[in-house]
Amino acid sequence: MNYLVEGTPAFRRAIWALFAGGFVTFSILYDVQPLIPVFSQEFNVSPAMGSLALSVSTAALAVSMLILGSLSESWGRKPVMVVSLLLSSLLAMATAWSPDFSSLLLFRLFQGVVLAGLPAVAMAYLGEEIDPGSLGVAMGLYISGNSIGGLAGRVLTGSLTDFFSWRLAMAVIGGISLFLSFWFWWKLPSSTHFQARRPDVGQLTRSLGRHLKDPALLRLFAVSFILMGSFVTMFNYIGFQLLAPPYNLSQTVVGWIFVVYLTGTVSAAWMGKGADRRGRRNVLWFGLILMLVGAALTLSPLLWCKVIGLAMFTFGFFGSHSVASGWVGKKPKQPRRKLLPSISSFITWARVCRARLADGFGSIWGGSG
Template sequence: MNKLQQGTPAFRKANFALFAGGFITFSILYDVQPLMPIFSKEFHVSAATGSLTLSVTTFTLAVAMLITSSLSEAWGRKIIMAASLLLSSLLVIFTAFSSNFGSLLGFRVVQGVVLAGLPAIAMAYLGEEVEPKSLGVAMGIYISGNSIGGMAGRIITGAITDFFSWRIAMGSIGLISFILSIWFWRHLPNSKYFSPKPLKLKQLFTSLFRHLKDPALLCLYVIAFILMGSFVTLYNYIGFQLLNPPYNLSQTIVGWIFIVYLTGTFSSTWMGQLSDRLGQKNVLSMGLVMMISGAAITLASPLLVKIAGIALFTFGFFGSHSIASSWVGRRATSEKAQASSLYLFFYYSGSSLAGTTGGFFWTHFGWSGVIGFIVLLLLFAFPLTLRLAAIPAKMVQSK
């Protein structure tokens, strides 16, 4: 029985299905980001409180991902991924009918738990079912679905909200996602190389604790927190500034600013290749400098200059994230799935905690306060990067 190979109908079906799965997951996760100023006005809450619509979801996603991957070892890959997508799609539709901010947050909390089913398992499915020579292509297609979904979710909700309302926008995302979820369920090939294993949560937590005792991995986890925390903070509050004077942009235009995400498609590959020649420490430091420079440029008043700063910041983020996440894979010599899940836990925790904290700086100090907070976060990453480079390779093993 052959594994999925590039060029075969089964390979194409699997890739289209997982592209759709990534698209659904990240469009649902981030569809609220351009709507935060609207939530603040409609429900009479502060910017920081409005940002909780994303923060609570990324936090429960981070926690749930630590468990979901282990559940799939016992229950199977496809069934959990399909259930995750279908339930997430229905939850978005229910969220559109939220009567108050409390119910909106409640739906988003549950959304994070349910969404964890796909990102925690998709890479494991590909690693098992796709032949090694075709795995790079398959993984690239899946990850592109993630990035395009995150971008499209923001753009679609922004545009539909302008013409109708945020409720119709979220309902539309839910309907599109439900249709794509059916496609995923019907077309993703069943697992052929998966063997169920007994559920051993104790073993999971033991391995997680073991990784946390590795000083290099701990540095990488804190860097993940800093990177995602600063990234989400910038995008959470840029809409508040651009919707107000002197810019007075429409919700649609603000949503389209997220198209600069496409710079990440290039930077993650380019900086990954560059690290092979210049070293991971040097390229990660370069990415951090790009992020700080881009954030500082957004303090300029001209709109085009501000957008250029956002683009540079985004370029640096995706490149830095690719270096840090790949460094985790090289550092952990055993139980790599648990090491990666911890990286994602810190990554999304940064989104939740820093993303909401940024609202305090926006409320009290405006955009310059937000940028000051972001720059301060990123500066902490430099000594961690130097510490990483100083840790001897012989400490790599996780015992």
């Protein structure tokens, strides 16, 4: 069937292109998170209003993924992902010249819409083009790109803002993303198993209905829902604790806490590959236990314990995230080409919605983390 198999040049091009795509998507999505206090001061808006710079993008992304996942059935997987990355990169640079906060929010809203193209389609592309025995490592590297992108977007914009300005920081993120988007376009192999068909809203709705009646899929949706919510909540609240006595860390130091995302880069690829060899259930349980142990360690009053616990929690999250995502792609009994787009759209949509709920509670206590 000419699937992409681990170890071949085409497989390497595909997974590194998707790594770059995940990097672009999540660096652009989360690059405003450390800038919310800056927006509040420069545009004279409240912290809750400033947090909309992140919320409008993720909310728009959550809704748009269902639409773009369906449209990719007729437009094709690679074209949707390429257009998504190029437009979101251009919008990221345009956001740097926002004359007022309303314009910034409008740009971020459009970014959320176009950013949805990659997460809505990437898992469908992987499920169609990657050999089943190599899917775990491919999914793991894609999730690794997400983790590094989220890290880079937060750390790079925060550091550049300290030295220069938030406008330059966002322009730099947009420029880097545009370069990587063209590289993605060049390197990603075109689909060979995709067959275009007319978008059918009724069929998408019926497909989602069937998924919601599948107990195994419901369990995977619930696991992913809880995973993402726990992860976002942890990073929303740990910063408040570290800024307060007895730690009194600076905002810059707390911002660099996101470096623990690098543990997720390792775990997503390692546990994704391990799932192919040792079984998804066993590896998923291992990741969940690591998250619980890490969360327990963050309750310690010792700073070094908190940092180690946060690293373990992050390691377990990204590994579990990788395994659960790959498992969803393997579960459907129907032809995977027809079923994967709506499944991947739904599961990612559920994660983002849960993340937004967590962010909302965080805002009540003082803004996004």
